[in-house]
Amino acid sequence: MTKTMRRVRACRYAHVLLGVGFALLCVPSATWAQVAPPLGTAAAFGVLANSAVTGATGSGVVVSGEVGSSPTPTISNFPPSRTATPFTVHFSNDGVVQQARVDEIAAYNALLIQGPGTVIADNLATVGVLTPGIYSFTVGAPDLPAGATLTLNGAGVFVFNVASSLTANVNSVVAGTANPCNIYWRVGSSATLNGVNFRGIVIANASITVGSSANLEGSALAGTGATGAVTMAGAGGNTIGGCSVSGAGVPTLPEWAMIALSLLLALAGAITIRRRLSQTGSQVGL
Numbered sequence: 001m002t003k004t005m006r007r008v009r010a011c012r013y014a015h016v017l018l019g020v021g022f023a024l025l026c027v028p029s030a031t032w033a034q035v036a037p038p039l040g041t042a043a044a045f046g047v048l049a050n051s052a053v054t055g056a057t058g059s060g061v062v063v064s065g066e067v068g069s070s071p072t073p074t075i076s077n078f079p080p081s082r083t084a085t086p087f088t089v090h091f092s093n094d095g096v097v098q099q100a101r102v103d104e105i106a107a108y109n110a111l112l113i114q115g116p117g118t119v120i121a122d123n124l125a126t127v128g129v130l131t132p133g134i135y136s137f138t139v140g141a142p143d144l145p146a147g148a149t150l151t152l153n154g155a156g157v158f159v160f161n162v163a164s165s166l167t168a169n170v171n172s173v174v175a176g177t178a179n180p181c182n183i184y185w186r187v188g189s190s191a192t193l194n195g196v197n198f199r200g201i202v203i204a205n206a207s208i209t210v211g212s213s214a215n216l217e218g219s220a221l222a223g224t225g226a227t228g229a230v231t232m233a234g235a236g237g238n239t240i241g242g243c244s245v246s247g248a249g250v251p252t253l254p255e256w257a258m259i260a261l262s263l264l265l266a267l268a269g270a271i272t273i274r275r276r277l278s279q280t281g282s283q284v285g286l
Contacts, residue, residue, distance in 0.1 A: 034114055034117070034132070034133060034134045034156075034157045034158070034159040035110075035114070035157060036157050036182065036184065037106070037107035037108075037110035037111050037184065038103070038106065038107065038110065039103060039104075039107050039201075040099070040100070040102075040103030040106065040107075041096060041099040041100040041102075041103050042100040042101075042103040042104040042107060042219075042221060043103075043243075043244065043245050044065065044066045044087075044096075044100070044244055044245060045065050045066040045067070045068065045100055045219060045221065045244060046063040046064055046065020046066065046067065046083070046087065046219050046220070046240050046241040046243075046244045047063050047065065047066075047067045047068075047219070047220050047221075047230050047240060048066075048067075048068055048069070048070075048097070048100055048101065048104055048219075048220070048221045048222065048223075048230070049068075049069040049070075049207075049208075049222045049223050049228060049229050049230040050069065050070065050071070050072065050101065050222060050223020050224075050225075050226075050227050050228040050229070051069065051072045051074065051223060051227045051228060051229045052069055052072060052074040052075070052076070052229040052230075052231075053067055053068070053069045053074070053075050053076070053078075053229065053230045053231075054076045054077055054229065054230070054231045054232060055075075055076065055077035055078045055079075055080070055081025055082075055232050055236075056077060056080070056081050056212075056232040056233065056234050056235060056236040056238070057077055057080060057234075057235055057236065058080065058234070058235025058236040058237070059080060059235065059236040059237050060077065060078075060079060060080030060081035060082055060236040061081045061210070061232045061236050061237075061238055061239065061240060062081075062082060062083075062084055062238075062239045062240075062241075063081070063082070063083050063084065063087070063239075063240045063241050064083070064084040064087065064239065064240070064241025064242055064244060065083070065087050065219060065240070065241045065243070065244030066083070066087050066088060066089075066090065066096070066100075066244065067083055067087070067088075067089045067090065068089070068090035068094075068096070068097035068100065069090075069093075069097065069223075069229075069230075070093050070097040070098050070100070070101040071093055071098070071101075072093070073090065073091060073092050073093040073097070075089060075090075075091050077232075080236060081232060081236065084241065087244065101223070104203060104221045104224055105224045107203055107221075108186055108203045108205070108224040111159055111161060111184055111186035111203065112161065112186060114134055114159055114161070115134060115161070116134070116136035116161060117133055117134025117135050117136060117159065117161070118133055118134065118135050118136075119135075119136050119137065119138060120135055120136075120137060120138070121137070121138055122137045122138055122139045122140070122141055122142045122143055123142075123143060123145065124142050124143065124144040124145075124148065124150045125144065125145050125148035125149075125150070127150070128151075129151045129152075129153055129176070130150070130151070130152050130153070130158070131152075131153055131154040131156075132154040132155070132156025132157055132158055132178070132182075133156075133158065133159070134159045134161065135158070135159070135160050135161070136160075136161045136162075136163070137162065137163070139164075140162065140163030140164045140188070141162070141163070141164040141165045141166075141167070142160070142162060142166055142167070143167045143168075143169070144167065144168040144169060144172040144174070144195060145169055145172065146169040146170050146171055146172060147169075147170075147171045147172060148169075148172050148173075149172070149173045149174075149175055150172075150173070150174045150175070150176075151175050151176040152174065152175075152176040152177075152178035152183060152199070153176045153177045153178060154176075154177065154178055155177075155178075155179070155182075156182065157182045157183075157184070158178060158182060158183040158184065158200070159184050159186070160183075160184065160185045160186065160200075161186050162185060162186060162187045162188055162191075163188045164188050164189050165187065165188075165189045165190050165191065165192070166185060166187045166190075166191040166192070166193075166202070166204075167191075167192045167194075168192070168193045168194055168195035168198050168214075169194055169195065170194045170195065170196075170211070171195065171196055172194070172195035172196065172198075173195060173196050173197050174195070174197060174198050174199040174200070175197070175199075178199070180199040180200055180201075180217040180218045180242060180243060181201065181218065181242070181243035183199055183200030183201065183218065184200060184201050184203065185200050185201070185202045185203065186203050187202060187203065187204040187205060187206075187208075188205055189204070189205055189206045190204055190205075190206040190207045190208065190209070190228075191204045191207075191208045191209070191220075191222075192208075192209045192211070193208070193209065193210050193211060193214050193216055193220075194209075194211035194212075194214050195211075195214055196213070196214065196215065197214075197215045197217065198214065198215070198216050198217070198218070199216075199217045199218055200217075200218045201218045201219045201221065201243055202216070202218060202219065202220055202221065203221045203224060204220075204221070204222045204223070204224070204228060205223075205224050205225040205228065206222065206223070206225055206227070206228045207222050207223070207228045207229045207230070207231065208220045208221075208222040208228070208229075208230045208231070209230075209231045209232075209233060210230070210231070210232045210233065210238070210240060211233050211234065212233045212234025212235065212238075213234060213237065213238055214233075214234075214238055215238045215239050215240070216239075216240045216241075217241075217242045217243075218240075218241075218242060218243050219240075219241070219243050219244060220240060
């Protein structure tokens with residue numbers, strides 16, 4: 001193969017890199033839509049805290065997922081509260097719980113950088129039926145009133161970025177066709193879940209309280225900040241879980257990572273083209 005042919009092939013390769021990079025950057029914004037955060041080891045947990053986990057008394061709460069707290073492994077009322085098979089309660093700050101908290105914080109930040117999305121009313125009884133997307137709130141403290149229903153329909157991912165607190169009052173319900181494991185609530189402070197049925201993976205900077213007779217289809221992951229406990233009130237008979245999986249979850253690329261990859265591809269192509277052109281110019285000068 002002659003030097004000229006090698007240069008031609010190198011330039012073609014560089015143009016492909018450049019084209020792919022710019023093509024990715026020009027993809028419509030809908031493609032850069034909300035994405036599920038990589039939960040890593042935290043995906044195995046139904047309940048994860050920073051400072052303490054307190055189970056319900058009486059018949060207790062059944063948690064379908066691992067239970068633990070890091071760095072302070074204070075676990076109370078287990079039993080009578082308990083985990084469903086094959087999950088376990090981590091009574092020490094072992095390596096699994098430590099990694100889960102690291103991954104929980106990463107997931108919290110991955111939700112945060114996705115932005116505010118569509119701004120809706122804090123009164124969740126007035127927002128109508130919601131479809132997959134990113135949502136934030138006018139004041140930043142959404143509240144589902146007593147007896148009210150929030151309906152989430154659709155097969156995609158829901159991201160709720162809550163600036164302050166999240167409250168679901170007694171007898172409230174989160175319903176709809178959405179998969180609870182595709183619903184993410186990033187809570188800037190604390191979450192109080194007193195409804196009959198709340199849905200989604202709740203990741204709170206501070207504490208999470210699951211009220212008496214309240215059920216959570218998802219996970220309660222608290223304490224991404226300096227401190228934060230998970231408390232299960234009442235005499236039990238309710239459940240938490242349904243989204244926990246054994247082992248680490250498969251990470252996905254968030255929007256910022258895809259943009260960075262696109263820019264790197266475009267930059268690599270541009271540099272290669274410039275280098276080849278410079279070499280060609282030098283050869284011509286000779």
